Every structure is written in C-alpha cells, then in structure tokens.
Amino acid sequence: xGPLIRVVGDKFPSGVKSAILQTLTLLLEKGGAAxxxxxxxxxxTFVKALSDPMKQVRQRGAKALxxxxxxxxxxxxxxxxxSTGVSSAESASARSTMLEAxxxxxSIAGSKATPAAIEKSSQLGISFLGxxxxxxxxxAAKCVGAATAYLDDASLQSCVLRLVAVSGADQDxxxxxxxxxxxxxxxxxxxxxxxxxxxxxxxxxxxxxxxxRNAVRVASCRALAALFSSAIALxxxxxxxxxxxxxxxxxxxxxNNSSPxxxxxxxxxxxxxxxxxxxxxxLNHLFAVRCR
Numbered sequence: 001x002g003p004l005i006r007v008v009g010d011k012f013p014s015g016v017k018s019a020i021l022q023t024l025t026l027l028l029e030k031g032g033a034a035x036x037x038x039x040x041x042x043x044x045t046f047v048k049a050l051s052d053p054m055k056q057v058r059q060r061g062a063k064a065l066x067x068x069x070x071x072x073x074x075x076x077x078x079x080x081x082x083s084t085g086v087s088s089a090e091s092a093s094a095r096s097t098m099l100e101a102x103x104x105x106x107s108i109a110g111s112k113a114t115p116a117a118i119e120k121s122s123q124l125g126i127s128f129l130g131x132x133x134x135x136x137x138x139x140a141a142k143c144v145g146a147a148t149a150y151l152d153d154a155s156l157q158s159c160v161l162r163l164v165a166v167s168g169a170d171q172d173x174x175x176x177x178x179x180x181x182x183x184x185x186x187x188x189x190x191x192x193x194x195x196x197x198x199x200x201x202x203x204x205x206x207x208x209x210x211x212x213r214n215a216v217r218v219a220s221c222r223a224l225a226a227l228f229s230s231a232i233a234l235x236x237x238x239x240x241x242x243x244x245x246x247x248x249x250x251x252x253x254x255x256n257n258s259s260p261x262x263x264x265x266x267x268x269x270x271x272x273x274x275x276x277x278x279x280x281x282x283l284n285h286l287f288a289v290r291c292r
Contacts, residue, residue, distance in 0.1 A: 014054030021049055021060040028067045036071045043068060043078065050085070050097050058097040066104025075112045078105060083124050092133035099128065099139035106146035115152065122147035122159050129178030137178040145185020156193050160186055164197075164204035173213060180208060180219035184226040191230030198239070201227060202246065209250040214259040221254055221265035228273055244273050 024042065028035060035042070046068060049061025069075055082102040089095035106113070106121055113121075125143035128136055144163075148156055163179045163186070183201070187194060194201070205227070208220040224247060231239045251273075254266025 014052055014057050017049065017052065018054065018056045018060055021046075021057060021064055025060065025064045025067060028064065028071075033071065039068060039072050043072070046101075047078075047081065050101055051094060055093065058093070059100070062097055062101035062104055065101045066108045069105045069109035069112070072109065073112065075105065075109045076114055076117045079113055079117045079121060083120060086124060086128070092131070092136055095128070095131075096133060096135035096139045099125065099136065099143050103139060103142035103146045106143065106150070110146060110150040113150065115150075115155075118147050118150045119155055122151060122155075125182070126159070126162060129182055130172060130175030131178070132174055134174075137174055138181065141178055141181035141185055144182040145189055148186040149189035151190075153193055156186075156190055157197055160194060160197055161200060164200050166204065166207055173215060176208065176211065177215050177219045180216070180223045184219075184223045187223070187226040187230050192234060194230075195234075202243070205247070206250075209247070209254075214257070214262050217254055217257065217259075217262045218265050221251070221262070221269050224251070225265075225269045225272060228269065240273065 024045075028042075043065070046061045046065040049057050050065075052058050052061070065078075069078065072078075079102065082098050082105065085098040086095055086102065089098060102121060102124075106118070110118060122144055125140045125147060128140035129144070131137045131140065144159070148159060151159060160183065163183050183204070187201075205220060205224055208216055208223070211217070211220075224243070227243060228240060231237075231243070251266050251270050254262050255270055257263045257266065
C-alpha cells in the first residue's frame, strides 16, 4: 500500500493514476481494517485526486474517499474540507466531484458525523441544486439525499419543506429538476420520517406535473415512483391507492408523451403500482378463501 501511495503522488500521467486509484480501492475492499494505519495518507491522496484534470481520476478518488471513511473515526474534518472545496472550486468539474465525494462520505460514514456537520452538508447541497451544470446539480441532489438519512426529524422536515416550497425563483429548469431529484433521494433514505409531510409532497408533485417541460416530467415520475416505493415498503397500501387515484391521469399522460424519456418513466411507474395492487388483491383473495 505504501509504495502505491507514494507513486500516485508522483507526476505520472492521469491514466496511470487512475489505475493506481482503482487498485487502492480494491485493497480497501479486500483489506478492510488492516489498512486503518494508512488512513491519513490515503485520505490526502484521494482528496488530491479530486482536483485531477482527468474525470476518471476524480471519480475514482471520490469513490475511494467514501470507502476510506468507513475505516476512519473522525469524519467531520473531511466534511469541512470538502465543503470548503465545493464553495471555493474554480470550475464546475471540480465542484461536482467535491459534491460527489461528500455524498459518498455521508452515505458510508454519515453516522460518525456530528449533527452540525450533517446539517451543513444538507444546506450546501441544496444551494447547488439549481446549478446550470448538470453534473453539479446531480451531485448536489445525491449530497442532500445522503445527508437526510442522518438528520433529526425536525431538521429533516425543515429540509424537505424547503425542497417542496414553490416560489417565483423556483421556475427555472435546473432548480425544479434538482429539487425533485433531491426529494426523490430523501424519500429513498428517510420515508418513514416524511409521513407527516405527505400532503406537502403530493401538492408539490401535482405542481411539478403541471410543468410541460420533459425534464421536469421525467423527474416528477421518478419522485412519484419513490413515493410509491416508500409507501409499499411501509406496507401502506391505502396510501398507494390514494396516490394512484390522484395521479393516474398524470401518469397516463406521461406514458403517452411524445418524448421517449417521459414515456418510459411514466410506463415504469404505472407498472410498478399496478404490480403491487394486483399482488395485494391476490393476497386478499387468498386470505378470503382461507377464512371461508
């Protein structure tokens, strides 16, 4: 491990650095706790890789950094360093990579971070949801989603209410898509905690489905699918039926849209709900037969 760390720090071509980072990632997967003594050196190496001009090097550095934090007991200093890097980044590529790395760190080691660090990360992610660079907006949504898994109930609800709030400033395409993507990820990580906000979520999805732009409709279908999935996981079939009743026309419209992307997402969501309802009806029938 030591020689690899030293080599990746030398002035080798980005292709060589990428291969070394991949090897170090494999060592982390296989070696686990045995690599704990190397955590400080590896952290420095992986953070440095985030600024490499080659995208593959940056991506592998971001992935490895998240894995490394599974071995570390102190996560807050790295979260602070990455947050500072996001705010001070001079290019969109560097900013998106820093956000991606932060999301990876939170996903794997968020339980080791302090509430203040988690809160700061979620707010940082929200501030870049409307970024004109798609990679940055996508990474910001991942960051918000990863952070929501570790927010306390009050902070989580405050965060999601901010996502689903509608104002004149939220009409631009990147912001709407970014907020829908972040909401989708929040539902994937913290569905049970968001039950009190179902009314606000449904209202926001109705508003979003009214937007004629294809990118918004795709994001709306995905967000609604996440809401369906969360309700199914919680066994709340009545809520699934309620949402289906409220959004069936929007989903049918999406399934018949001229855009292939919108049509695909609409059909996938309709199929998901239909499969669940058919299964539930079958189980009810079997239960009724057994009770006769």
